[in-house]
Amino acid sequence: MASGTALIYDEKMATHKLLWSDPICDIEVPERLSSSYEQLKSYHLVERCVPVPAREGSEEEILLVHSLEHLEVAKSTQTMNEEELKRVSENYDAFFFHPSTYHCARLAVGATLQLVDAVMSGEVRNGMALVRPPGHHSQRNAANGFCLFNNVAIAAEYAKLKYGLQRILIVDWDVHHGQGIQYIFEEDPSVLYFSWHRYEHQEFWPSLKESDYDAVGLGKGKGFNINLPWNKVGMGNSDYLAAFFHVLLPMAFEFDPELVIVSSGYDSGIGDPEGQMNATPEVFAHLTHFLMQLANGKLCVILEGGYHLKSLGESVCMTVKTLLGDPVPQITGEMAPCLSAVESIQNVRAAHKPYWKWLAYEDTSFLQNLSTKSHLLKKANSNTSTEHETKITNNNNTVKVERFLELHMKNILFPVPPIKTATIGSEGSEHFLSEHVQLVKEMDKTEIKSLVSGFYADLVEEDKILLSLGSMLAILDKILKKEVCNGIAASPTAALSAAVALRHSVRFGFQRVLCVFVGDMQITPNTEDGKMLIINICEKEQPGKTSCKHCISLNWKEDAEGNDFFSAVLGFILPVAYSYQPNLTVIAVGPNRSLGISGISLLVALLQGLAESRIVAVIEDTEISLLQSVAKALGGASTPPFGIYVPPTQEKVKKIKALRDQFQQEWKMLQCSVKDGI
Numbered sequence: 300m301a302s303g304t305a306l307i308y309d310e311k312m313a314t315h316k317l318l319w320s321d322p323i324c325d326i327e328v329p330e331r332l333s334s335s336y337e338q339l340k341s342y343h344l345v346e347r348c349v350p351v352p353a354r355e356g357s358e359e360e361i362l363l364v365h366s367l368e369h370l371e372v373a374k375s376t377q378t379m380n381e382e383e384l385k386r387v388s389e390n391y392d393a394f395f396f397h398p399s400t401y402h403c404a405r406l407a408v409g410a411t412l413q414l415v416d417a418v419m420s421g422e423v424r425n426g427m428a429l430v431r432p433p434g435h436h437s438q439r440n441a442a443n444g445f446c447l448f449n450n451v452a453i454a455a456e457y458a459k460l461k462y463g464l465q466r467i468l469i470v471d472w473d474v475h476h477g478q479g480i481q482y483i484f485e486e487d488p489s490v491l492y493f494s495w496h497r498y499e500h501q502e503f504w505p506s507l508k509e510s511d512y513d514a515v516g517l518g519k520g521k522g523f524n525i526n527l528p529w530n531k532v533g534m535g536n537s538d539y540l541a542a543f544f545h546v547l548l549p550m551a552f553e554f555d556p557e558l559v560i561v562s563s564g565y566d567s568g569i570g571d572p573e574g575q576m577n578a579t580p581e582v583f584a585h586l587t588h589f590l591m592q593l594a595n596g597k598l599c600v601i602l603e604g605g606y607h608l609k610s611l612g613e614s615v616c617m618t619v620k621t622l623l624g625d626p627v628p629q630i631t632g633e634m635a636p637c638l639s640a641v642e643s644i645q646n647v648r649a650a651h652k653p654y655w656k657w658l659a660y661e662d663t664s665f666l667q668n669l670s671t672k673s674h675l676l677k678k679a680n681s682n683t684s685t686e687h688e689t690k691i692t693n694n695n696n697t698v699k700v701e702r703f704l705e706l707h708m709k710n711i712l713f714p715v716p717p718i719k720t721a722t723i724g725s726e727g728s729e730h731f732l733s734e735h736v737q738l739v740k741e742m743d744k745t746e747i748k749s750l751v752s753g754f755y756a757d758l759v760e761e762d763k764i765l766l767s768l769g770s771m772l773a774i775l776d777k778i779l780k781k782e783v784c785n786g787i788a789a790s791p792t793a794a795l796s797a798a799v800a801l802r803h804s805v806r807f808g809f810q811r812v813l814c815v816f817v818g819d820m821q822i823t824p825n826t827e828d829g830k831m832l833i834i835n836i837c838e839k840e841q842p843g844k845t846s847c848k849h850c851i852s853l854n855w856k857e858d859a860e861g862n863d864f865f866s867a868v869l870g871f872i873l874p875v876a877y878s879y880q881p882n883l884t885v886i887a888v889g890p891n892r893s894l895g896i897s898g899i900s901l902l903v904a905l906l907q908g909l910a911e912s913r914i915v916a917v918i919e920d921t922e923i924s925l926l927q928s929v930a931k932a933l934g935g936a937s938t939p940p941f942g943i944y945v946p947p948t949q950e951k952v953k954k955i956k957a958l959r960d961q962f963q964q965e966w967k968m969l970q971c972s973v974k975d976g977i
């Protein structure tokens with residue numbers, strides 16, 4: 300299994316710069332690259348990466364995407380004087396040439412392709428290339444928006460040619476629409492392009508009609524181009540996460556890419572003058588963590604935009620830290636997407652309904668009554684300022700944002716715990732010990748009895764159970780004390796162990812403990828004080844047990860053909876979990892589990908985005924292969940197999956929708972459609 304994270308950087312790419320005054324282009328400065336690299340060094344992240352050298356992209360590689368004419372024009376600028384450079388630049392929308400631009404742009408292409416090679420060859424698992432000039436606006440025959448050669452588009456064509464890939468996902472989280480990439484792959488079903496971008500109903504640059512949500516691709520490429528327009532500024536962490544849960548990730552898992560390439564622009568982050576958005580740097584750790592679960596972890600992150608140097612640097616560090624497998628930092632801010640974001644999410648889901656199995660049963664009836672009101676919707680939206688807008692206006696003074704970033708980032712980059720996963724050498728554990736795992740010494744019986752006394756003492760009649768509780772508590776303590784990131788305990792009575800773990804964690808002082816219990820729960824601790832949130836995934840309705848805000852039961856019997864649990868994890872469990880913002884996650888698997896190993900592994904992998912990746916897994920000790928798979932997911936040594944993707948049946952879609960309707964006022968991250976009637 301490949302491991303390691305490549306970092307590609309060459310200071311020569313900082314030579315390209317603006318020689319005359321141009322208020323549009325003067326934000327794309329060389330310091331963007333050097334200060335990001337310095338920031339990585341200051342957090343000791345460079346030394347943890349595998350250094351891979353940049354190289355010049357060859358003319359042949361550039362011609363995979365661009366015309367010979369475009370290449371020749373670019374090449375001819377190397378010997379021009381300032382006057383001539385200015386004149387050539389004026390042929391393009393928002394681009395500037397410098398005598399070194401052609402060389403730098405070839406280095407940017409070459410660096411990107413070096414990263415693709417390092418990942419596809421298995422030399423590393425993933426990596427990041429810090430490049431400029433950026434690429435996602437440049438087109439076959441034109442430079443555009445600071446971009447000369449389309450680094451990411453060339454990388455996709457290169458990977459198809461050299462490695463015979465047939466499914467490549469490009470995720471463009473830059474705040475501008477990468478129209479260049481859209482044009483290049485518009486008719487190509489082998490490249491799925493997802494972009495969100497500031498749009499403001501076509502007011503914001505590049506102000507294209509084809510940047511809207513209804514541009515779904517052409518011909519055979521229909522359904523493989525996804526545009527999510529942001530029609531207001533001030534979008535924040537919850538809007539971005541909602542976009543991943545309710546649009547990108549369900550598509551990505553159904554598409555099942557062999558490689559993921561990110562057009563990684565950070566002008567979508569807080570403080571950026573172009574984006575005017577509110578999302579904080581740690582959101583990029585979460586987005587990166589989600590994409591790492593695809594394509595067996597093969598992920599290439601390529602720098603695009605980002606103009607607030609401090610915000611850019613912090614976001615780059617968040618990205619690289621996560622690529623290295625570090626715990627994902629706690630997300631901040633109110634977990635509720637704004638109305639405008641939910642509208643855009645609803646629209647793009649409706650536009651893509653004809654092309655995706657997971658959207659087969661999507662309710663698009665709102666389109667009918669919307670068509671009569673759509674002009675009202677746009678007008679209404681343009682003048683009502685949402686809470687985001689007010690926040691962004693008073694947030695606008697850069698001093699406040701500078702201060703925010705100064706304070707905020709200090710405590711975010713916590714030291715990485717030395718050991719990732721702990722377990723007890725209980726019988727059978729030799730199966731799932733991997734190099735990351737630390738053996739934790741057993742507790743003695745008296746100590747265990749003292750901990751377990753009171754509420755469950757009568758339940759503990761045999762020593763075997765007492766010992767297993769002791770093992771679990773020994774692991775849990777290391778996690779609660781933040782000495783270890785996560786742990787796994789085998790137990791003869793998972794339900795009892797989980798209940799003890801929940802109680803012990805709350806008594807230890809954890810205020811919000813999430814418990815995802817798969818199988819028959821038997822014991823349900825009382826959660827009314829909100830210090831616990833229990834989601835019980837079981838095969839059938841427990842008689843007389845109705846769901847409530849902190850104790851939800853999800854009836855789910857996994858499909859025999861494969862893993863159909865993606866829609867439940869992405870469409871329900873993650874949104875609820877992220878709305879709750881737990882500071883510990885307990886995952887327990889009891890008897891009669893109704894999920895397959897791949898569904899449970901998917902759950903464990905994705906829930907690591909919460910609670911700074913603090914998870915304790917409690918598994919029935921008879922489930923040896925499940926223990927192995929969960930330990931793999933927790934150890935992070937490799938992406939566990941999520942099995943064959945199976946789309947949800949209509950009945951299951953209805954079940955998720957019913958639960959969503961029931962809880963979306965409590966757990967607002969569930970929102971992905973505007974209630975009918977604006």
Ligand SMILES: NCCCNCCCCCC(O)(O)C(F)(F)F
Nearest residue numbers: 393433444445475504564603604
């Ligand atoms: N009134 C004209 C405004 C023109 N504004 C140009 C913005 C270019 C953005 C470039 C970028 O950030 O998308 C890239 F990633 F390519 F660098």
Ligand SMILES: [Zn+2]
Nearest residue numbers: 473474475604
């Ligand atoms: Zn941008």
